[in-house]
Amino acid sequence: MTGNPEQSKKKPAQNPAAPADDNILRRQRRQKAAELREAGIPLFPNTFRPRDTIAEIKAQYERMDASRLESMEETKFILGGRIMALRSFGKAAFIKIQDRSGSLQCHVEKATVGEERYALFKKLDVGDMIGVRGPLFRTRTQELTLKVESLQLVTKSYRPLPEKFHGLTDVEQRYRQRYLDLIMNQDVREIFKSRSTIVSTVRRYLEERRFMEVETPMMQLIPGGALARPFETYHNALGMKLYLRVAPELYLKRLVVGGLERVFELNRNFRNEGISVRHNPEFTMLEFYMAYADYEDLMTITEELVSQCAMAVRGALKFEYQGREIDLNPPWRNFDFRTSLLEIGGVPPEVLFKYDKALALSRELGGVHKPSDGLGKILHKIFEVLVEPELWQPTFITGYPRDISPLSRTNDLDHEIVDRFEFFIAGREMGNGFSELNDPDDQRERFKEQVAEREAGDEEARFMDKDYVRALEYGLPPTAGEGLGIDRLVMLLTDQPSIREVILFPLLRPERA
């Protein structure tokens, strides 16, 4: 990258690429940087290589007493990090440096590093990155400290960090400048480390069971696989409208038709809908498909998978989420959809079968319905209001109505319901799994119903996907598939109330100049 060639008119900058800046703190830092450069100190060298990390040092030496540390004075450590605090005493100073693994106090004294290096050190600011080398010792208060014998500037920082005590708390700034958030707030770092642990735990779990990770189109001609409004985009050379996928489902099942039998995709979906503490327009979903399995097999897998993630980041299956206990120990509760409406939602029995009663109740609860909405959709709306928030402990709901499940296999005994479950933890939907509908003629009819709903004004209804039906005509083996919201799982396991706290760069409106 080249700097901004526009030169400051107010003051002749030492660095001609430096932009005009009327903020005094940044000017002061530029001034110090200029002095360092004039003294022949490179501001952005790429020569220093740390050999140790702070976490490793602490793990090994945190328990060692002062005299033992003293006896190993010849053992030197080489660390790189950002200066987070600086307490100067004239001829010596304590600094706190932070690397990716933690932070450590260092002691810099003129007598040790020499006149010249100490003069360099005096020009450094909090926020600068340095490399240090030296042995460990303990201070009067027994804090493990690195005695700096040599140091070098690794990267100059032109902007001041937030204050050390309160740090950065402004939510907007934290999201817009996530890098600052990560520098200042270790608990935020921990959240994203946990997120990474969860994702790799999921991958390991599936790979151990011979699932193959695949990538299917995010830009799709026909947005299928979920009831949601898509984002639209346009390909210039091909001259065609494309949609960002709302789900990878239909492509993954084509792969099962192709014989891959066990596939998963762990990646982004895009839904053009509202934003809330539980919804971001782009979000991460695990979808996996398993031939020769049914939805009940998936329920077992779900319990295992979520439990392993919990063990990986919490080390326990019982923990608190937002002050209330969650117990992930299997088996999880299991309710029939209609039963849950009666027993948890307290709905009168006739609502389950009488369209008018259901519609009246849903509207009473604030539901908005189109004339095309069937009984299943109305009951589901009631479920969302009366039942879902009550499902704090992990719970499977089964026996979903057929008309809100256009890709699920119809139940063999009751043709009004499908072989599907959703599971809920902490009052919110975490995932959705079902035995796949693999009868092509049945699937074609379901698509037609969806198209009719779309024509009746339901923008979330699906499109007809003729190629998908053609694929089914070749034969999809009996298969079960599941989608699991990774962001929500991370929220649960990191005890975060908002999805934005588990997404590094949540979508925000542009900030104004």
Next chain:
RNA sequence: ACCGGGGUAGCUCAGUUGGCAGAGCAAAGGAUUUUUAAUCCUUGAGGCGCGGGUUCGAUUCCCGCCCCCGGUACCA
């Protein structure tokens, strides 16, 4: 989209029933070789989210707008 809360120094926050805009930390200069939000002295730092209006005078009152947070609606 609607309802509520918020936007003041680099950061965390006070404040003005309309009268030169404040603190702590951070910063600059000085003192200081064991600090832990180090301490002491001195100093500087601000378009009070943006644009209009009322007024002798607006950060404060009025109107419009922008951004963030929470809730409702849509959804996972």
